[in-house]
Amino acid sequence: MPELPEVETIKNNLQEILPLRIKELELRREDILRCQDYALKELAGQSIEEASRRGKYLILAVNNGLFLVFHLGMSGRLYIQEEENTILEPHVHVIIHLDKRLKLLYQDARRFGGLWLLKDIDSFFSRLGKEPLSEEFCPPYLEQVLQGRQTAIKNLLLNQNLISGLGNIYADEALFMAGIRPDRQAASLSVREIEGLCCGIKEVLTKSIKYRGTTFRDYRDGKRQPGEFQNHLQVYGRFNQACPNCGQPLKRTRIGGRSSHYCEKCQH
DNA sequence: CGCTAGTCCTGTCTGC
DNA sequence: TGCAGACAGGACTAGC
Secondary structure, three states, X not given: OOOHHHHHHHHHHHHHHOOEEEEEEEEOOHHHEEEEOOOHHHHOOOXXXXXXXXXXXXXXXXXXXXXXXXXXXXXXXXXXXXXXXXXXXXXXXXXXXXXXXXXXXEEEOOOOOEEEEEOOHHHHHOOOOEOOOOOOOOHHHXXXXXXXOOOEHHHHHOOOOOEOOOOXXXXXXXXXXXXXXXXOEHHHOOHHHHHHHHHHHHHHHHHHHHOOOOOOOXXXXXXXXXXXXXXXXXXXXXXXXXXXXXXXXXXXXEEOOEEEEEOOOOOO
8 A cells, every 4th residue: 555655665766767758658447547637649759857756646747747647546556667578467557658668557456546647736736735754744733733623643644635645554653653542532632742743753754765665465666676664564464463662462443444553551 | 614434446365 | 165255445425
């Protein structure tokens, strides 16, 4: 499940080899296109100049002002392959044929993800919350976000319109690092706890990027390599295993329809 | 407006 | 061995 660190890793992989010229965008499934502001033909002969990321979205900027925006959903993969490699895996929905004998493939079994062909990305991203690794994401911002909210803190961390890029894995990890139970009422957090949570969010994301993301099953980076942060997770997916802090078996519960992992003793 | 539950989707796992 | 059902969840939407 590609969250911020996974998309950041893919972005870094692609940025290394840009610019690349587009020969043709081959759309193998129409319904993977979520929005189309321009014709596919307009991409032919143009150059992908820059890869960037906003929240969990990966953005490819084309030299004539067009954008390709991918969201990988649950099972999406975006990776580079050599053009002469003709082995076609199942669920490859988009193939972007490039120069330098390369192609960029979008593969997504569950199809929760998609591709947006946009001319204006500012309005597209205007609803997204602040980037958790930016300077403007700070305790006062988090405090403002939590103010008056009755829902569980975990639900707010997953709301992309408030904080962009956190998913189920890193929300659980950040709450563990901050010593806060995922079902705590958001508005009940003290200033000190908010500071700890802000710090925990930044720390877990930074560390995961360093390990090139978390591969539970589906995730692969832009070179089709799995990440390594799954070996450093403290609570996510570790139900009934020992808490790395106190040794007590970790708990699992459901919050907002999502599985949530925490330590009863270390989180309050 | 805030929040919950349902929806989309398919590979993988569990139980009979 | 095979099949049915549960489960995973990001983002959106309907409804209370």
